[in-house]
Amino acid sequence: xxxxxxxxxxxxxxxxxxxxxxxxxxxxxxVAVGAILTQNTAWSNVEKAIANLRAAGALxxxxxREAPARRLxxxxxxxxxxxxxxxxxxxxxxxxxxxxxxxxxxxxRAELQDLRKQxxxxxxxxPETADSILCYALHQPIFVVDAYTRxxxxxxxxxxxxxxxxxxxxxxxxxxxxxxxxxxxxxAQLVHLGKDFCNTRPRCASCPLKDFPLAASFESAASR
DNA sequence: GGCCAGGACACCA
DNA sequence: TGGTGTCATGGC
Numbered sequence: 289x290x291x292x293x294x295x296x297x298x299x300x301x302x303x304x305x306x307x308x309x310x311x312x313x314x315x316x317x318x319v320a321v322g323a324i325l326t327q328n329t330a331w332s333n334v335e336k337a338i339a340n341l342r343a344a345g346a347l348x349x350x351x352x353r354e355a356p357a358r359r360l361x362x363x364x365x366x367x368x369x370x371x372x373x374x375x376x377x378x379x380x381x382x383x384x385x386x387x388x389x390x391x392x393x394x395x396x397r398a399e400l401q402d403l404r405k406q407x408x409x410x411x412x413x414x415p416e417t418a419d420s421i422l423c424y425a426l427h428q429p430i431f432v433v434d435a436y437t438r439x440x441x442x443x444x445x446x447x448x449x450x451x452x453x454x455x456x457x458x459x460x461x462x463x464x465x466x467x468x469x470x471x472x473x474x475x476a477q478l479v480h481l482g483k484d485f486c487n488t489r490p491r492c493a494s495c496p497l498k499d500f501p502l503a504a505s506f507e508s509a510a511s512r
Numbered sequence: 513g514g515c516c517a518g519g520a521c522a523c524c525a
Numbered sequence: 526t527g528g529t530g531t532c533a534t535g536g537c
Contacts, residue, residue, distance in 0.1 A: 326517090327519080331518065333534060336534095366535070370532095372532055414519060416520090420518080
């Protein structure tokens with residue numbers, strides 16, 4: 289049996305779930321803050337931290353820039369790793385100030401690959417966080433890879449489970465039309481499938497991908 | 513009470 | 526270049 293294309297997979301998920309309308313965030317900065325706070329953390333905890341920042345008037349470039357470190361830590365505490373993440377928020381705003389006049393809008397005008405390299409040079413911003421900011425805050429055509437992407441694509445045999453971030457991203461971008469809206473929604477669909485579907489009801493009969501072939505290793509493990 | 517969640521970094525061989 | 530330890534909260 290031939291493996292369905294990635295576009296087939298997206299169409300199937302879209303049909304099942306509808307457009308996901310990601311990312312949950314009111315402004316580009318809020319999206320970037322969420323991208324940093326959600327590192328290895330459940331989104332429900334990030335929501336609490338963002339609500340704290342908003343209530344304290346600190347959910348802005350100026351607010352983060354001027355907040356004392358201890359205050360920032362206290363506000364984002366529910367999102368976990370709060371000492372590290374407070375430093376990361378400061379590092380991001382410092383980068384924004386130094387390279388883009390403290391403005392997300394100005395940052396959005398930079399050339400995409402240059403900007404990606406710049407972001408990866410900021411302490412606390414790795415590939416997934418950089419790409420989330422580029423795709424969801426700045427609407428740039430970059431495919432975001434995360435744990436769900438890796439898990440789902442490897443489970444269905446598109447890639448080995450130990451494929452690198454860059455390899456997965458290249459694989460997807462080489463096989464999908466260069467379309468920001470598609471990249472945005474496909475990743476959102478994968479997260480929804482992984483988090484709210486497969487996670488709570490593993491291999492359930494109503495999975496939209498139930499007739500997609502599984503990786504041989506996964507088949508043998510499942511049949512044991 | 514243990515496991516996991518929309519990672520990234522430091523350190524080491 | 527790859528493996529391991531660390532960072533920390535909240536829900537189940």
